[in-house]
Structures are given as structure tokens and as C-alpha cells.
Amino acid sequence: MKHEELRSLVEDRKEELIQLCSEMIRIPSENPPGEMDAMISYLCAYLDKHGIQYEIVKGNESAPNIIARMGQKDGRVLLLNGHCDIVPAGNLEKWDFDPFGGEVRGGKILGRGASDMKTGLAGLLFAMGILADNKVPLNGEVVLSIVPDEEVSGQFGTKWLVENNVIHGDACLIAEPTGSLNCEIGQKGCCWLKLTASGVPAHGSLAPFAGDNAINRLIKVLNRIEAIRDITPRYDDATAAVMEKSRDMAKKLIQAKGAQHVLNHCTVNLGKISGGTKVNMVPDYAEAEIDIRIPIGVSCEMVEEQVIRIIKESGVAGVSYSFCWQSEANSTSDTEEIVEIVADHVAKIWGEPLARTYQWASSDARFFRYAGIPTLQYGPANLEGIHAYNETVDVQDVVNAAKIYTCTIIDYLNGKN
Ligand SMILES: [Zn+2]
Incomplete structure (x- = not known):
């Protein structure tokens, strides 16, 4: 299937994507305390609706991970990853809107997790849903891991899944918030x-x-x-x-x-x-x-x-x-295939080059890189609200990210068309 067709499949159903984002924001999955049952049930229902196979794998009793798979075993494996927990909303009086309202207003989706990272995760799910619904053939496997504990150091989520070989692949895309024209390829x-x-x-x-x-x-x-x-x-x-380049970017951001x-x-x-x-x-x-x-x-x-x-x-x-x-500090080469593919689609959709930078903070990306898996983070974000108040994301960024994810899965598994 051609890129234009894939993009229009997302465009035509973008209201569904926005609804998915809103509904995920309405389920508080603050960590701590880390009570994830409602969120896990919701996500499983979404996967069921689209006929996507999955299993729940527990690193420990309070850490349910969802591993969803589609495609076929002989071929490359593209890992997708996202966390469904969020940092607490904190003092509700400091918010200009309900952090768990999932409201869409003025071209933005509002609420805790809007950037970090429910809408990025929704984009990955939506991309898989689109491919499943349209029965797009895959010459390899895409494996999405949804983890419940990234905000509290990821010991029974990504770390556990990678170290116990529950997930292994040839490359990994994590939908952590980076902004539309930037991706993260290394961390301290x-x-x-x-x-x-x-x-x-x-x-x-x-x-x-x-x-x-x-x-x-x-x-x-x-x-x-x-x-x-x-x-x-x-x-x-x-x-x-x-x-x-990363220093230049940090100078602007901090x-x-x-x-x-x-x-x-x-x-x-x-x-x-x-x-x-x-x-x-x-x-x-x-x-x-x-x-x-x-x-x-x-x-x-x-x-x-x-x-x-x-x-x-x-x-x-x-x-x-x-x-x-x-x-240890960790990084992926800026010319890795997975990075080039995402950059290609960013350029096509946004008409601008993708910046490839290192971050001063850390995330679950390190566990994939320690296992030798080339990994980048790319996801929609308005950076100022992350781990703060009044978290938002632009609807356009979310929709475009979902298009980029969909095309990236196809290019990585089926080759560029
Ligand atoms: Zn995050």
C-alpha cells in the first residue's frame, strides 16, 4: 500500500483517534499509586475490537504489561513501546482545566498525559488498528509493549520484558514526547x-x-x-x-x-x-x-x-x-535505518527535516539500547506541560504522528515503496 493511501486511512478516521486519546486521558493512571486495572482493561478492549492478538505479562503482581503482536514470524521484528502510567496531576487548583476531562478545545487535547504519553501511545495503537482493519499484509512482525511503570523507573515494565527476552526485535520506536520535528537518539x-x-x-x-x-x-x-x-x-x-545540535536545542529549550x-x-x-x-x-x-x-x-x-x-x-x-x-549513557546512530525512515516521513508530512538529538534526562529507551536494539523516541508533545500543570498536545501533531507511525511500520517491515 502506498504512503498516500496509508496517510489518508488515518486522516479519514482521525476523529476516532482523537476520541481514543480523550478516553485514555479520562482514565486516571497516576503513578504513584500505579493502579492500572481500568487502563489495562480499556486498552485490551481496543485491541479486541480490532482483532489484534495480545497477552498480559506481569513482571510482578502490580505490574501488568500488554504485549500486542501482528504480522508474521519470519521477517524482521519492529518493536513499538509506550507507557500507560502518568505522573500525578498534583494540585488540581493549579490547572486551568480538568486534568482528567480529556477535553478537546482550540485544536488541542487537554489533560494529564496529553503529551507524556497517552496520545503517542494512542497513535501507536491506532496505527496497528488501521493496519489490522485494512488487512494490510506485513512481511514481518510488529510487537507493541505497553508498560505500566515508566514513571517510577520501569523495573517491572520495559527492563523486565527486555531482560527476560519477552520482547526482542531489530529496531524500536518509542512514542515518548519529543515534539514533531525532533527525535531522541541518546540519553545520559x-x-x-x-x-x-x-x-x-x-x-x-x-x-x-x-x-x-x-x-x-x-x-x-x-x-x-x-x-x-x-x-x-x-x-x-x-x-x-x-x-x-543537542546543545543548541537545549539552549533554546532550557x-x-x-x-x-x-x-x-x-x-x-x-x-x-x-x-x-x-x-x-x-x-x-x-x-x-x-x-x-x-x-x-x-x-x-x-x-x-x-x-x-x-x-x-x-x-x-x-x-x-x-x-x-x-x-550507562546510551545512544543510537543518527543514520540507523529506523531513524532514517521516521525522518523521511516527518519530511514528507511536515515539510521540514527531523532533528536528531540527545536528551539530558532518561527513559525506558536505555533498556532496548543496552540489549543492542537501535531505538529512537518520537512523539507528539507540547513540552511545557510535561510533569507540570496544564498539559496539552496539538491535535494536528497527534494525527501526523499516527500517520508517521503507520508508514514507518510498513517501510520497516515491507521495505520502502
Ligand atoms: Zn514519558
């Missing part, structure tokens, strides 16, 4: 560092002659901890070119002056500190927790080497480190 990683200092207790009146103060030891190391930002990322020219530097540098946030027992005692214990985000080109190992060096150079004894959480 993260190391949560804990420093602990031990000392020798004594009566406070005898300091510093008696005892050894653990807080003072810790402070000496903390005074040097910013040196983690000096680690130089190592990457090739192609990555450097994407990095430059108001804080200089914030584009977070893309190609480690960030260091001393987030928590505690120690000591009583003011008149020389403390024998202190600890600090530091959130370090690492750019593409820096590994967790490089961070660890720097931490060891910093502790050594501070010249104090009794300070040790551990990592409470680590994830």
Missing part, C-alpha cells in the same frame, strides 16, 4: 554515589587534640567532588556532531543560562548529607549522597576512577564510597 546515564566517613569519637571539649572528626573528613572529600565534572567524554565525530553544558558534561548534585550524634561529641560517622549524571562518552567506570582519585588526593583516611544506582 547516572551514578548515585554514597560517601561514608568514619572517625574516632571523643569529648567535644578536647577537639581536635582527641578523636578524629568524621564530618571534617567527609567535607575534605566533598570540597573536591566537583572535579567529577572535569572528566572528558570520549566519542567519535558523528557523535560530536549530534552533541553540538531557560537556565549555560544549561546546555549538562549534555556533554557530568553533573554533580550533592543531594543529601548527614552525620554526628550530638553537638558535644566528636562524630565517628558521616555520609553524603551525590547524584552524578554521565554524558555519552563517559562510563560509570570512568566516574569510579575519578572518585578514587579524589578521595586519594584529599589526603584523609576513613572515607569510602559505594554506588547505590548506576546506568
